[in-house]
Amino acid sequence: xxxxxxxxxxxxxxxxxxxxxxxxxxxxxxxxxxxxxxxxxxxxxxxxxxxxxxxxxxxxxxxxxxxxxxxxxxxxxxxxxxxxxxxxxxxx
Amino acid sequence: xxxxxxxxxxxxxxxxxxxxxxxxxxxxxxxxxxxxxxxxxxxxxxxxxxxxxxxxxxxxxxxxxxxxxxxxxxxxxxxxxxxxxxxxxxxxxxxxxxxxxxxxxxxxxxxxxxxxxxxxxxxxxxxxxxxxxxxxxxxxxxxxxxxxxxxxxxxxxxxxxxxxxxxxxxxxxxxxxxxxxxxxxxxxxxxxxxxxxxxxxxxxxxxxxxxxxxxxxxxxxxxxxxxxxxxxxxxxxxxxxxxxxxxxxxxxxxxxxxxxxxxxxxxxxxxxxxxxxxxxxxxxxxxxxxxxxxxxxxxxxxxxxxxxxxxxxxxxxxxxxxxxxxxxxxxxxxxxxxxxxxxxxxxxxxxxxxxxxxxxxxxxxxxxxxxxxxxxxxxxxxxxxxxxxxxxxxxx
Ligand code: SF4
Ligand code: SF4
Numbered sequence: 001x002x003x004x005x006x007x008x009x010x011x012x013x014x015x016x017x018x019x020x021x022x023x024x025x026x027x028x029x030x031x032x033x034x035x036x037x038x039x040x041x042x043x044x045x046x047x048x049x050x051x052x053x054x055x056x057x058x059x060x061x062x063x064x065x066x067x068x069x070x071x072x073x074x075x076x077x078x079x080x081x082x083x084x085x086x087x088x089x090x091x092x
Numbered sequence: 093x094x095x096x097x098x099x100x101x102x103x104x105x106x107x108x109x110x111x112x113x114x115x116x117x118x119x120x121x122x123x124x125x126x127x128x129x130x131x132x133x134x135x136x137x138x139x140x141x142x143x144x145x146x147x148x149x150x151x152x153x154x155x156x157x158x159x160x161x162x163x164x165x166x167x168x169x170x171x172x173x174x175x176x177x178x179x180x181x182x183x184x185x186x187x188x189x190x191x192x193x194x195x196x197x198x199x200x201x202x203x204x205x206x207x208x209x210x211x212x213x214x215x216x217x218x219x220x221x222x223x224x225x226x227x228x229x230x231x232x233x234x235x236x237x238x239x240x241x242x243x244x245x246x247x248x249x250x251x252x253x254x255x256x257x258x259x260x261x262x263x264x265x266x267x268x269x270x271x272x273x274x275x276x277x278x279x280x281x282x283x284x285x286x287x288x289x290x291x292x293x294x295x296x297x298x299x300x301x302x303x304x305x306x307x308x309x310x311x312x313x314x315x316x317x318x319x320x321x322x323x324x325x326x327x328x329x330x331x332x333x334x335x336x337x338x339x340x341x342x343x344x345x346x347x348x349x350x351x352x353x354x355x356x357x358x359x360x361x362x363x364x365x366x367x368x369x370x371x372x373x374x375x376x377x378x379x380x381x382x383x384x385x386x387x388x389x390x391x392x393x394x395x396x397x398x399x400x401x402x403x404x405x406x407x408x409x410x411x412x413x414x415x416x417x418x419x420x421x422x423x424x425x426x427x428x429x430x431x432x433x434x435x436x437x438x439x440x441x442x443x444x445x446x447x448x449x450x451x452x453x454x455x456x457x458x459x460x461x462x463x464x465x466x467x468x469x470x471x472x473x474x475x476x477x478x479x480x481x482x483x484x485x486x487x488x
Contacts, residue, residue, distance in 0.1 A: 003317045008257060009196030010310055010318045011295045015303030 018067075023050070027070030029087040031063055037084035044074035044085060101277055106237045106269040109276055110176070110202050110262070111136035113244035115146055116284040119200075120171035120291070123151035123162035127181040128214045129266035130204035134176055156181040160188035167197035168306045170296025172248075175199070178266060179206035182220045186227070192259045193228025194322060195306055198251035199259040201229075202244065205367065205418075206266040207454040215455020216266040218366060222419040222428050228322060230260035230329050231396040235352065235370045237274040240264040242346055243393075245279075246336050248288045253332040256325050257294065261396075265368040267455065279344060287343060330397045350399040352391040353406060355381060359388030361470035362407065364433050365416040366392060369451070369458045376463035387467050392429070400436035407437065412445040412473040414466045416486075418452045426450075426483045445473045451487045462487055 007013045040060050045053040052068035054061040075085040104112070111133045114122070122141070126134040141150040151166075153159045156177055167173045177185065182203055192199050203221045207213040221231060232247055234240040243262045251260040264270065279287075295304045310318060333350065341347040354374050356362055363373050370391040380387045390406055392399075407413055415434070417427020425431065430448030437443050449466060452458040466486065473479055 006314065006317050006321065008294065008321060009194065009306075010308060010314075011195075012305035012308050013295060013302075015305075017305070 022066045024064075024066045024068055027065075027068060028090055029070040029072060030065070030090050031068065031070070031072070031074055031085050032088050033060065033062060034084045034086070037082055039079075039082055039084075041079065041082075043077050043079065047077040048074050101275045103273045103275050104237060104241075105132065105271050105273050106240050106264055107132035107204065107271065108136055109237050109241040110244055110264075111140070112278065113241050113284075114174050114176075114202075115140045116279070116281050117172070117174065117245065117248055117288055118146045118285075119148050119174040121149045121151065121162070121166035121173045122175060123153055123159045123166065123173070124175050125153050125156050125159045125177070125181065127156070127178050129206055129216075129270045130176045130178040130181070130202065132270070133202055133204070137176075156184040157188060160185040160192065163199045163201075164188060164192050164195065164197060167192070167199050167293075168195065168296075169298045170293035172252075172291040173197075173199045174201070176202040176204070178204045179208055179214075179220045182224060183208060186224070189224055189227040189229060189259075191307070194318070196257040196322065196325065197259060198248075198257055200244070200247045200251055201259065201261050202240075203261050203263045204266045204270045205263055213454040214266070216268050216368075216418070217453045217455070218263070218417070218419040219453070221261060221263045222417075222421075224261070225396060225428060228258065228326065229396060230256070230258055230326075230333075231394070232260065232262050233366045233391075233393055233395055234262070234264040234269065235368055235391060236276075237264075237269060237272070238276040238346070239348070239393075240269060241276055241278075242340065242344075242348065245284060245287055246333070246340055246348070249336040249339075250329060250333050252291065253329070253336070255328045256332045258322070258325055258329060263367070268368045283343070287340070326397050330394065330399055333394050348393060350392075350394045350402050351406070352389075352393060354389040354391070356388035356390055356406060356410070358386055360386040360411045360474060361413070361467060362388045362390055362410045363414050363416060363463065363466055363470075364390045364392070364407075364429065366395070366418065366429065369416065369418065372458055372460055373463045376460045376467065379460070380464065380467055385467065385471070387470075395429075398432055398436075400432070403433065404436050404440060407433075407444060408440055408442070410444045412470045412479075413437075414447055414449055414470055416449050416451050416458075416466065418450075420450050420453065430483075445477070445479050447473070447479050447481065448483045450483075450485045456487045458487055
């Protein structure tokens with residue numbers, strides 16, 4: 001965007017722009033799901049603060065790694081009897 | 093205070109007049125937390141809300157920080173917003189003042205000038221609004237109740253001006269102006285509505301068909317560019333103020349400028365002073381003029397933006413100027429008004445001699461004899477060509 005066109009007052013003049021901005025680069029730990037264990041309860045999808053769990057047709061499909069920040073909330077919230085999500089070092 | 097007269101003269105305190113002005117503007121939202129000496133504005137305005145005389149949403153909050161936060165939220169939502177405060181209240185708003193101006197939200201705030209603690213004091217000086225002078229708000233100052241009333245309407249127009257879009261502060265002296273009754277002339281509701289016009293918000297958050305984000309993070313690749321825009325808007329605010337004041341004069345017959353002058357045209361010496369103390373200074377000027385002394389006054393009305401070119405033009409033929417501040421910058425180099433007037437005069441080849449005096453802090457009286465004493469000092473400076481004392485406190 002041209003500087004002259006910068007919106008007055010720093011307003012972002014449209015919605016949904018977070019999609020275009022990758023925040024996944026902050027991540028140190030990456031969530032990995034074991035689909036054999038996963039029961040598709042979608043608790044991880046509800047609890048993820050960055051809407052980075054992808055769900056389709058009521059099924060947990062994996063993670064949007066462009067926006068997952070690696071906080072591990074999904075791994076903690078995945079029910080104790082299931083524990084289908086593991087956090088692994090990005091470096092690995 | 094119930095006001096029935098809408099024509100001709102009516103006796104009102106500064107607070108009652110400004111609350112009435114706000115009633116006539118009928119803003120969409122009025123978040124407020126009362127504080128002395130501006131309490132009566134909030135009291136009166138809440139009566140107008142309770143009596144159904146305005147359609148305003150009054151938001152009572154738990155602090156001034158919240159009051160200004162609610163102003164910002166409501167203004168970003170698309171509302172015309174007003175509030176009032178003083179002293180510690182304005183100080184508690186500090187963080188949010190910069191956010192209001194940075195987001196370019198044309199909120200109008202009445203600041204009834206009162207000293208800052210410590211020691212605690214409820215009386216007049218300008219340390220509250222002077223402390224906020226770099227917060228990006230337009231600042232208008234008023235000598236009288238009439239002017240405070242009139243400035244309230246002009247502030248709305250200047251703040252919302254398409255080339256400006258900045259919040260504006262209407263400042264007048266605590267107790268001296270806020271609590272003293274003056275005969276003033278009120279305008280009619282319809283005249284006010286025609287003057288301020290309907291508010292058209294830019295990028296209102298309540299326009300859900302066009303979602304926007306306020307308060308996003310900017311990094312080194314954009315922050316300075318937004319600040320540059322804001323700075324340019326403040327520069328444009330001077331012309332906008334002139335335009336609005338002219339229109340006000342044309343409609344209602346009361347002429348206002350960037351500053352007020354009194355017997356300055358042929359003056360050898362002049363006092364530069366804000367707000368109500370200008371009235372006292374004018375009495376001193378009349379007395380000294382009777383003795384043949386060529387003395388005059390310049391009273392800034394628009395302090396932000398600072399109309400320095402025009403001020404230089406008005407002061408360039410004066411031989412010696414005293415700038416009187418009712419606030420101390422605590423910089424060991426004089427008050428804010430002194431520093432800015434002195435800096436403005438720097439480029440003149442023939443600069444007037446200049447000194448600064450701090451007066452009237454915490455409501456200490458500034459009397460005619462104090463103004464006369466300053467003029468005597470000024471004439472000594474003219475005689476000797478030397479400023480003996482650059483800075484000092486008077487009215488001690
Ligand atoms: S690690 Fe955090 S951000 Fe990433 S998917 Fe899990 S809950 Fe969301
Ligand atoms: S919380 Fe665990 S079990 Fe439930 S959908 Fe997510 S990964 Fe699968």
